[in-house]
Amino acid sequence: xxxxxxxxxxxxxxxxxxxxxxxxxxxxxxxxxxxxxxxxxxxxxxxxxxxxxxxxxxxxxxxxxxxxxxxxxxxxxxxxxxxxxxxxxxxxxxxxxxxxxxxxxxxxxxxxxxxxxxxxxxxxxxxxxxxxxxxxxxxxxxxxxxxxxxxxxxxxxxxxxxxxxxxxxxxxxxxxxxxxxxxxxxxxxxxxxxxxxxxxxxxxxxxxxxxxxxxxxxxxxxxxxxxxxxxxxxxxxxxxxxxxxxxxxxxxxxxxxxxxxxxxxxxxxxxxxxxxxxxxxxxxxxxxxxxxxxxxxxx
Amino acid sequence: xxxxxxxxxxxxxxxxxxxxxxxxxxxxxxxxxxxxxxxxxxxxxxxxxxxxxxxxxxxxxxxxxxxxxxxxxxxxxxxxxxxxxxxxxxxxxxxxxxxxxxxxxxxxxxxxxxxxxxxxxxxxxxxxxxxxxxxxxxxxxxxxxxxxxxxxxxxxxxxxxxxxxxxxxxxxxxxxxxxxxxxxxxxxxxxxxxxxxxxxx
Amino acid sequence: xxxxxxxxxxxxxxxxxxxxxxxxxxxxxxxxxxxxxxxxxxxxxxxxxxxxxxxxxxxxxxxxxxxxxxxxxxxxxxxxxxxxxxxxxxxxxxxxxxxxxxxxxxxxxxxxxxxxxxxxxxxxxxxxxxxxxxxxxxxxxxxxxxxxxxxxxxxxxxxxxxxxxxxxxxxxxxxxxxxxxxxxxxxxxxxxxxxxxxxxxxxxxxxxxxxxxxxxxxxxxxxxxxxxxxxxxxxxxxxxxx
Numbered sequence: 106x107x108x109x110x111x112x113x114x115x116x117x118x119x120x121x122x123x124x125x126x127x128x129x130x131x132x133x134x135x136x137x138x139x140x141x142x143x144x145x146x147x148x149x150x151x152x153x154x155x156x157x158x159x160x161x162x163x164x165x166x167x168x169x170x171x172x173x174x175x176x177x178x179x180x181x182x183x184x185x186x187x188x189x190x191x192x193x194x195x196x197x198x199x200x201x202x203x204x205x206x207x208x209x210x211x212x213x214x215x216x217x218x219x220x221x222x223x224x225x226x227x228x229x230x231x232x233x234x235x236x237x238x239x240x241x242x243x244x245x246x247x248x249x250x251x252x253x254x255x256x257x258x259x260x261x262x263x264x265x266x267x268x269x270x271x272x273x274x275x276x277x278x279x280x281x282x283x284x285x286x287x288x289x290x291x292x293x294x295x296x297x298x299x300x301x302x303x304x305x306x307x308x309x310x311x312x313x314x315x316x317x318x319x320x321x322x323x324x325x326x327x328x329x330x331x332x333x334x335x336x337x338x339x340x341x342x343x344x345x346x347x348x349x350x351x352x353x354x355x356x357x358x359x360x361x362x363x364x365x366x367x368x369x370x371x372x373x374x375x376x377x378x379x380x381x382x383x384x385x386x387x388x389x390x391x392x393x394x395x396x397x398x399x400x401x402x403x404x
Numbered sequence: 405x406x407x408x409x410x411x412x413x414x415x416x417x418x419x420x421x422x423x424x425x426x427x428x429x430x431x432x433x434x435x436x437x438x439x440x441x442x443x444x445x446x447x448x449x450x451x452x453x454x455x456x457x458x459x460x461x462x463x464x465x466x467x468x469x470x471x472x473x474x475x476x477x478x479x480x481x482x483x484x485x486x487x488x489x490x491x492x493x494x495x496x497x498x499x500x501x502x503x504x505x506x507x508x509x510x511x512x513x514x515x516x517x518x519x520x521x522x523x524x525x526x527x528x529x530x531x532x533x534x535x536x537x538x539x540x541x542x543x544x545x546x547x548x549x550x551x552x553x554x555x556x557x558x559x560x561x562x563x564x565x566x567x568x569x570x571x572x573x574x575x576x577x578x579x580x581x582x583x584x585x586x587x588x589x590x591x592x593x594x595x596x597x598x599x600x601x602x603x604x605x
Numbered sequence: 606x607x608x609x610x611x612x613x614x615x616x617x618x619x620x621x622x623x624x625x626x627x628x629x630x631x632x633x634x635x636x637x638x639x640x641x642x643x644x645x646x647x648x649x650x651x652x653x654x655x656x657x658x659x660x661x662x663x664x665x666x667x668x669x670x671x672x673x674x675x676x677x678x679x680x681x682x683x684x685x686x687x688x689x690x691x692x693x694x695x696x697x698x699x700x701x702x703x704x705x706x707x708x709x710x711x712x713x714x715x716x717x718x719x720x721x722x723x724x725x726x727x728x729x730x731x732x733x734x735x736x737x738x739x740x741x742x743x744x745x746x747x748x749x750x751x752x753x754x755x756x757x758x759x760x761x762x763x764x765x766x767x768x769x770x771x772x773x774x775x776x777x778x779x780x781x782x783x784x785x786x787x788x789x790x791x792x793x794x795x796x797x798x799x800x801x802x803x804x805x806x807x808x809x810x811x812x813x814x815x816x817x818x819x820x821x822x823x824x825x826x827x828x829x830x831x832x833x834x835x836x837x838x839x840x841x842x843x844x845x846x847x
Binding site: 134138141142143144145146147149150152153154156157160161162163164165309310313314317318319320321322325 | 635636639640642643663664667669670672676677678680681683705706707708709805809
Binding site: 545548560563568569 | 693694697720721722726727728729730732733734737790791792793
């Protein structure tokens, strides 16, 4: 792959991810609305939100670190997109690998923590403390799942994982060969997305959206962009590990949306977990299921 | 001290028992006896002793409220102490009169703790100072620097006319609304809401 | 004999520099369109009229299909809904909230109490005319207005935003002296907010001829630095109560 192609792919992959992410935000809001017996927002609503937020004429910044925090939050995901193969574009997935991707997916939370710390709002500090605790909670089953998949397929190269799955048809999919790990992975995915009932770190009416409390205008726009990237990255990673990647664009998009629909549909049905209950739930159920699945895999 | 027992008693027991109890304090008149509400008219010097008696021997441990009535023509404030007994489920209201100048009375905070709150409220709204009450300071009207507003001599409407502006008349707003099909349903002349309309007719 | 004061002074706004980008107008229209289609309302509802907002947001009269969703902090919100009567105590906080919002921001006065005093017109403790203290974009009269009326008022606001006629946030900067005069009439001569409105007006280029005047001249003298709130359990008072 020549340098020009590589650079083009590095540019295009985040853009495509952003567009698909916008569609996922719309799906999330529409599903939530239908569950509440309402009509949801119109089709381009996420785009209008982001354009409006970036079009604010005044803004309140709390310093350089506040700005850098948002850049880190979005930048972490942009870098993660280049390591996540799409149908037809691999980017630098072969050079990077699964472990780097997992590390890069932790960077946005840390970036937001930096930015929120600079804001000096007690609501924000409480929220980001809870967010990092929740990250500690869901990362444990997530790492177990990732290790199990890498062990089963014998490599951490996402491209070869996809090829191995697609070579054997549906019977070769990760979800069919490692069903317990797939279930644990879905649980961890729900926590990673931070959707209800695991959205204690946002807690809109309690701590005024936690980390986002002092974000206005362009900062909030950056966080909305981060949300679209986050939805895409999480579901695309799950599809890559367990559902055979994308043979072509149509199947890839259908699979990504189908995977996302599961946590989003469950999101509006349960009351919120408290932080310590969240940690307990994540360290009990998906870890147990993941470890049993790991035992089967390593047999 | 007169203890007339009227003939139309609904539940004679409570009333008689209360009469008996109240013989221990001077200056109390027992009027208006019903099964659940009894009214006492008390001299202002006798009130603390009466409340202590009611709380201690009389089982009236709950102070429901302290209210105030402004009798402008008689130049007096009337303070009413409503106490409730859980055991007998009877409410007793003790009415006292204090002169309007200088509106001061003593606080019953040491007898009933909730009195601090009610006395603060009455101080803010009527200007009556309760000596010995822990919080004689503003509570609701923190941005207020006028006279105590619940006194009858305070004319709220005149104060408002002096201190606030009214909305400018915008006939184009009404024309916009009428162009869209809306408008006024009841003409202002046919509305009946203020003292002005009553004074005119 | 004419003194200096008698000579009429005409203030002419500086001509905005001609815009070199041929797509500038298109961009502006696109931005106004997006702003009108995505409004975040502040979930801080002042008085009794707030009861009409949950019906407008929930299943029957869904506001999310118009693009309006509630947001919890003033930093994230565009619309400040002043629903119902505004007591003098609340008005202070409403003004502080309004100044924390990011522009362009819109104030909607719901219920008749914001228009001309409404049911509490004789009360000494409520503000009568909201646009003395804040620039108001749309008034929705009623006591309370039905959710259909609220939605119609918000749609009118959206139409105004899309047409570009709804920038009363600039009016706050351009006539700050007038608003501050009215606010100080209610709250006292030394009242001020921690926000540096004049500095912001200068920074964003929306300063006008009436921004600074006799009332704002005294602002710097009374300026007290904003102190952090000391959080205590008020243990002293607890001891006193028992």
